Amino acid sequence: MSDSERPTADLFIDARGLGCPLPLLKAKQGLVGLEAGQRLELLASDPGAWEDIASFVALSRHRLELREPAGEDFRFVLIKG
Numbered sequence: 001m002s003d004s005e006r007p008t009a010d011l012f013i014d015a016r017g018l019g020c021p022l023p024l025l026k027a028k029q030g031l032v033g034l035e036a037g038q039r040l041e042l043l044a045s046d047p048g049a050w051e052d053i054a055s056f057v058a059l060s061r062h063r064l065e066l067r068e069p070a071g072e073d074f075r076f077v078l079i080k081g
Helices: 022-032 049-058
Strands: 011-015 039-044 063-070 073-079
Touching: 011 022, 022 039, 022 049, 022 073, 039 049, 049 063, 049 073
Parallel strands: 011 039
Antiparallel strands: 039 073, 063 073
16 A cells, blocks of 8 residues: 555554553553544554454444554554544
8 A cells, every 4th residue: 555545644653662552552542532533543563452453443433444564563543433
């Protein structure tokens, strides 16, 4: 996906270097400040974030628009429900 095709985020959180469960906690905190339909982009380096974020979204009203490896990191785009 090229940069021009990437979803635009209303909030960006860089959680690289933070261990589990901090990337998930940062995502939850970020979503609190957003309105329904807005996007949160999260970068994380912790491998546990891959499943943590997906599991959280599956149990919430939020939507996971994008989940992809980004070099040695992981990139997520969530839409607040």
